[in-house]
């Protein structure tokens with residue numbers, strides 16, 4: 001049977017990539033009830049409950065560029081009743097504490113200066129830059145970054 005996902009944003013059904021299928025399977029077996037990844041149709045972040053196979057109702061938020069090396073996904077704030085968190089739609093990373101997300105942004109902009117344009121500092125804290133924010137060749141440059149070796153979805 002071919003797995004289809006209904007996008008929480010555009011409402012269309014799409015077939016997840018092999019990588020996304022793996023992510024869905026892993027999340028399901030770990031008992032996770034909410035994950036996000038990119039819609040194959042509209043390319044926005046789609047929200048998905050691996051236990052029910054459906055999008056959870058009503059999820060939107062502030063969006064940061066993901067501070068994980070090799071990832072050019074977007075991190076959204078998700079108000080989930082079991083506890084809100086920040087999650088990336090591409091690599092699946094999650095942060096329960098915003099301070100830890102901000103620390104990773106600090107680290108990545110120090111390592112890769114082109115990433116700095118994706119954020120702005122407001123009263124000493126990182127916020128998403130006003131769009132459009134990606135420097136030319138952003139995706140190519142990010143794709144060439146070395147792997148940071150972290151395998152856990154939950155990063156802080």
Ligand SMILES: [Zn+2]
Pocket residue numbers: 007008009010011012039040041042043044046
């Ligand atoms: Zn969509």
Ligand SMILES: [Zn+2]
Pocket residue numbers: 066067068071072073074088089090091092093
């Ligand atoms: Zn990511």
